[in-house]
Amino acid sequence: MPLLYPLLLAAFLFGVGIYGVLARRNAVLVLMSVELMLNAVNINLVAFNAYLRDQLVGGQVFALFVIAVAAAEVGIGLAIVLLIFRNRETVNVDEIDLLRW
Amino acid sequence: MSGQEIAFGVLAVFGGLAALAVVTARNVVHSALFLVVSLASIAGVYLLLAAPFVAFVQVIIYVGAVVVLLLFGIMLTRAYNGPVRGPVDWRDDSSPQTPLIGRRVLDNAPAARLGAAVVGASVFGMLSVFLIQAFGGERIEAGAPTSLDQLGTSIFQRFVLPFEAVSVLLLAALIGAIVLSRRD
Secondary structure: OOOOOHHHHHHHHHHHHHHHHHHHEHHHHHHHHHHHHHHHHHHHHHHHHHHHOOOOOOHHHHHHHHHHHHHHHHHHHHHHHHHHHHOOOOOEEOOOOOOOO | HHHHHHHHHHHHHHHHHHHHHHHHHOHHHHHHHHHHHHHHHHHHHHHOOOOOOHHHHHHHHHHHHHHHHHHHHHHHHHHOOOOOOOOOOOOOOOOOOOOOHOOOOOOOOOOHHHHHHHHHHHHHHHHHHHHHHHHOOOOOOOOOOOOHHHHHHHHHHHOHHHHHHHHHHHHHHHHHHHHHHOOO
């Protein structure tokens, strides 16, 4: 299989994730878009692992690390979103401007 | 064109279209369900790239845990207990029936969305050009799937320090989530 196929899929998913982060205002949807971008990175890691035939399978190990970090990130992120919703009754990222001034 | 490439093409089309649906769906719950399709397609891509363990971890953690967590988040942040006049439209759109708290999670204005689409498309376009120039003729040779034996040996010998760091990070995230979300 050409190496380009998974790399282009990853680039497409990354672009879609960027669009989601910039265009949507619901904080939960922004978190989902970040998950899409992390998955794009994982596809790159696994594809280069297969391409380089790494004896240490470093790409797959790092993909597993990224999955673990993403799980931690979504847990903390949703806790913060729920806390903000409890205090301000909104999950709109444009209205959450406590740290702006 | 080999069977592997055809399978990859099918998975890539499903995963890409589902990812587009995630960021464009009006209903946030639909976004989460499309995210399941996209993540499952990516797990299939990992299987084709000779990484079965990563594929199973993807299904267990992302489809099993992260999406369920996101669905709980959607559920808990759309609660509305006040009085609403007229038929309630809980979808994430601009219909006048949508209650105020539902209207607050609208999309950005069309101009801002167009700008975001331009940024996303240009990132994809630039990355594609660079990738085609850099890796145009390279091929992934079909090989045996990575054995769990090999992966475990690598994690617990070469990468044991990052592994321990990730375990401490998960503990810290767990404690942080409990501290953030408990009522006191």
